[in-house]
Each structure stands twice: as structure tokens, then as C-alpha cells.
Amino acid sequence: MIVSARFGHYAVPLSAPVSDAKVATGRQRPLSHIDVLTCEVTTDDGLAGLGFSYTTRAGCRAQFAHAKEVASGLLGQDPSDIGRIYDKLLWAGASVGRSGVATQALAAIDVALWDLKARRAGLPLAKLLGAYRDSVRTYNTSGGYLQAPIEEVKERATRSLQDGIGGIKIKVGQPDTKEDLRRLTAVREHLGDDVPVMVDANQQWDRTTALRFGRAVEELGLVWIEEPLDAHDAEGHARLAAALDTPIATGEMLTSVAEHVRLIEARAADFVQPDVPRVGGITPYLKVAALADHAGLQVAPHFVMEIHVHLAAAYPRESWVEHIEWLSPLFDERLTIQDGRMLVPDRPGLGLSLAEHAKDWRLDEFESADG
Structure with missing residues (x-):
């Protein structure tokens, strides 16, 4: 039985500010x-599960406030009944x-309950879900942002590969697509033809620009072009996917199963x-993963590698997990990278614990508990 739920709001600093196309175009x-x-989440037998959510730039105070309003609905519940609890809290709001x-x-609550369930079973979350593999392909994003000069991007890409990461993603989507092409070509020439390379436009193009860019880079052998259009333009993404040999990737900004259903059904x-x-x-x-698998699609989850390494390992089709180390300082543990792959932790649950120094970044906290 759940006896308490403790929440915290943290602001985890980056080592240096980063800019993508949304910044380059003046939107953020x-x-x-x-x-x-x-x-x-803590139970009456003394076990606990840890979960988290996040926002960038705005929204976490609203998440914190909403969690505070519905948290009492957790108390007295059987933590194994994750679906029942989710439905109850969904109806509460x-x-x-x-x-x-x-x-x-x-x-944040749902992840904590899954973490707790796996910990009670003494299994890593991937094993609880049913793993297909013990490691997943991984690519780095954090070294490819637009504020970095191209020589720095190339240097960091080399360093990532030396650290065992398997692929490199760089940001595009600037007002001048010629500059995007120049930077991308420089990275491809620097890395050679055998290194997997992805690009991410962060929703900054219209349909015509995206199609022209996609045709211009066909010979570069990209793994994918990510978010070339507005995240909710399923029809536009579908047209691009049909017109280009280079695969299209999108979905990170969608916030419901229903939005992903539209994406998948449109073959976008x-x-x-x-x-x-x-x-x-x-x-x-x-639910999204099951629908994607039924449609024969790859799933390459966005950010939060600490969670997604488990879910990618439990997905039938081999895909990629994004390596961004921004949340790593929040936890005591680190993921292991070798030979282009991210290893699934062998610790129970997610295998994470909050670092003692994390309190220095805490902006707010509250606890809902029996008694």
C-alpha cells in the first residue's frame, strides 16, 4: 500500500547554454x-520508486502544482495497480x-510506480517489461547545437565516437539553409561515410523548404531528418516520407497517445x-510503442536516456536512444556506453537514485502522506 508520495521541483543547470533552430529563428x-x-513513492513495506518528468524553459511549476493537487489519490492504493491509479489520477484532473x-x-508518478514495480521484482525495468536485448544503439545530440562553431561540432563529434557513442546528430533549421548544408557537409566529410549521422530541424521549415533540403542531402546517407515541419503537420510529414529516400523522424513534441495515433495512421x-x-x-x-510496432515502424525515443534505455531494449525492433547527458548530474549513477551502444543497467528498476547535491538545485518540494 502506498503511504507517501514526495515531489520535488529542480532546476538542473547546463554546463553552457545551447541554441537550436527555435532560437536561431527567434522563437525561443x-x-x-x-x-x-x-x-x-513509498509503500508500507518500506520500498520506494523514483520517477521524474521535465520541461524546458517553462511549465514545470504548473506540473508541480497539478501533482500537488492530485497526489492524495495515491495514498492507500496498491502500487502494482498502475493502470487503475493512472486512470484515477487522470479523472481527478x-x-x-x-x-x-x-x-x-x-x-513523474507513473514512472515512479513502474520503477517501484521492477524494484519489488528485483529486476531492471527492461527485464520486467520483457527485454529483446541488453544494450541499444546510441547517438549523441548535445555536441551538435547551432551556437557551436562548426570546428567545435566536429571536435565534439570525434570525442563522442571515442567515448563509445555510435552516431552523431547535428542541428539544422536556420533561416539560411545554405548554412545548414555547409555545416552538415563539413561534419559528413569529417566523420566519413560509415558513421551514422542524423539531423534535426526542430520544426522550423515549411513543406517546400523541407522537401528541397531533403532532396539536397539524399547523397549524404543520413539515418533520418528529424522534425522538418511543425510537429502536428502529420500530412506534411507523410508527404515528405513518401517523397524522400531519407527516413523522417518526428513525434517528440506530441503529448498524447491520440496525437501519435494520427501520426502513425498517416504514415508520417x-x-x-x-x-x-x-x-x-x-x-x-x-501504447504508442505497440501501435508503432504493429505499423512496422521504428521507435527512437526522445531525450531522458535514463528511462528510454529500458524501453528501447524492450521494443521488438532495434533502434536508437538519444545520448544527452544534461540530467546525469541529478543522479548518483551513470549509464555505460561502449562499442556504439548504451548498456541496460543491471540494477533493479530504473537503477537510479537522487544525488545528495541535487538539493542545491531544488526550488520547491512537498509530501503527501498518511496521517
Whole structure:
């Protein structure tokens, strides 16, 4: 039985601000930190599970407030009844909908319950779900942002490969696509033809620009072109996917199963990119993954590698997990990378614990408990 749920709001700083196409086109400011909502669920037998959600730039205070309002619904519940608890908390906040802030707050709780369930079983989460592999292919994103000069991007790409990472993703989507092509060509020439390379436009192109760019880079052998269009333009992404040999990847900004259904049914992506915290937790993520597998698609989850390494290992089709180390300082443990792959931790649950120094980044906390 659940006897307490403790929540925290943390602002985890980046080593240096980063900029993608949303910054280059004036839509957002550079990213300097990640806001994280944590949830620690404890049972009457003394076991605990740890989960988290996150936001960039804005929204975590709203997640924190929503979690605070619905948290009492956890108390007295059997933590194994994850579906029942999710439904109960969803209905507790039904007036604010079934996506966005409401379900992203529930994501921290849902992840904590899955972590707890795997810990009680003495298994890594991937093993509890049913793993197909003990490691997953991984690519690095954090070295390829637009604020970095191209020589720095090349240097960091080399360093990532030396550290055992298997692929490199760089950001594109600037106002001048010629500059995107120049940077991308320089990276491809630097790395050679055998290194897997992806690009990410962060939704900054219209359909014509995306098609012209896609045709211009066909010979570079990219693994995928990510978010060339607005995240909700399923029809446009479907047209690109049909017109180009280079695969299309998208889905990270979608915040519900229903939005992913539209994406999948439209055949709008070769790589579907759900994000556990954004889609509302592991429970809805598994629904998206099942639909993608039924459609014969790859799943390459976005960000939060600490969660996604387990889910990618439990997906039938071999795909990729994004290596971004921004949340690593929040935890005591580190993921192991070797030979282009990220190893699934052998510790029970997610295999994570909050670092003692994390309290220095905590902005707020509260606990809901019996008595």
C-alpha cells in the first residue's frame, strides 16, 4: 500500500547554454537549464520508486502544482495497480484534459510506480517489461547545437565516437539553409561515410523548404531528418516520407497517445519519437510503442536516456536512444556506453537514485502522506 508520495521541483543547470533552430529563428531563448519534477513513492513495506518528468524553459511549476493537487489519490492504493491509479489520477484532473501539463505531471508518478514495480521484482525495468536485448544503439545530440562553431561540432563529434557513442546528430533549421548544408557537409566529410549521422530541424521549415533540403542531402546517407515541419503537420510529414529516400523522424513534441495515433495512421514518420515525460508516462508510452510496432515502424525515443534505455531494449525492433547527458548530474549513477551502444543497467528498476547535491538545485518540494 502506498503511504507517501514526495515531489520535488529542480532546476538542473547546463554546463553552457545551447541554441537550436527555435532560437536561431527567434522563437525561443537559449536553453540554460532543465526543470525536473521528481516523485518518490513509498509503500508500507518500506520500498520506494523514483520517477521524474521535465520541461524546458517553462511549465514545470504548473506540473508541480497539478501533482500537488492530485497526489492524495495515491495514498492507500496498491502500487502494482498502475493502470487503475493512472486512470484515477487522470479523472481527478479531467477538467484540464488528457494531455500537456496534466498528464506530464502524472508522468513523474507513473514512472515512479513502474520503477517501484521492477524494484519489488528485483529486476531492471527492461527485464520486467520483457527485454529483446541488453544494450541499444546510441547517438549523441548535445555536441551538435547551432551556437557551436562548426570546428567545435566536429571536435565534439570525434570525442563522442571515442567515448563509445555510435552516431552523431547535428542541428539544422536556420533561416539560411545554405548554412545548414555547409555545416552538415563539413561534419559528413569529417566523420566519413560509415558513421551514422542524423539531423534535426526542430520544426522550423515549411513543406517546400523541407522537401528541397531533403532532396539536397539524399547523397549524404543520413539515418533520418528529424522534425522538418511543425510537429502536428502529420500530412506534411507523410508527404515528405513518401517523397524522400531519407527516413523522417518526428513525434517528440506530441503529448498524447491520440496525437501519435494520427501520426502513425498517416504514415508520417519512419522513426516515431515518443518522449515518456511528454506523452504522460510509461503507461501511455507503451501504447504508442505497440501501435508503432504493429505499423512496422521504428521507435527512437526522445531525450531522458535514463528511462528510454529500458524501453528501447524492450521494443521488438532495434533502434536508437538519444545520448544527452544534461540530467546525469541529478543522479548518483551513470549509464555505460561502449562499442556504439548504451548498456541496460543491471540494477533493479530504473537503477537510479537522487544525488545528495541535487538539493542545491531544488526550488520547491512537498509530501503527501498518511496521517
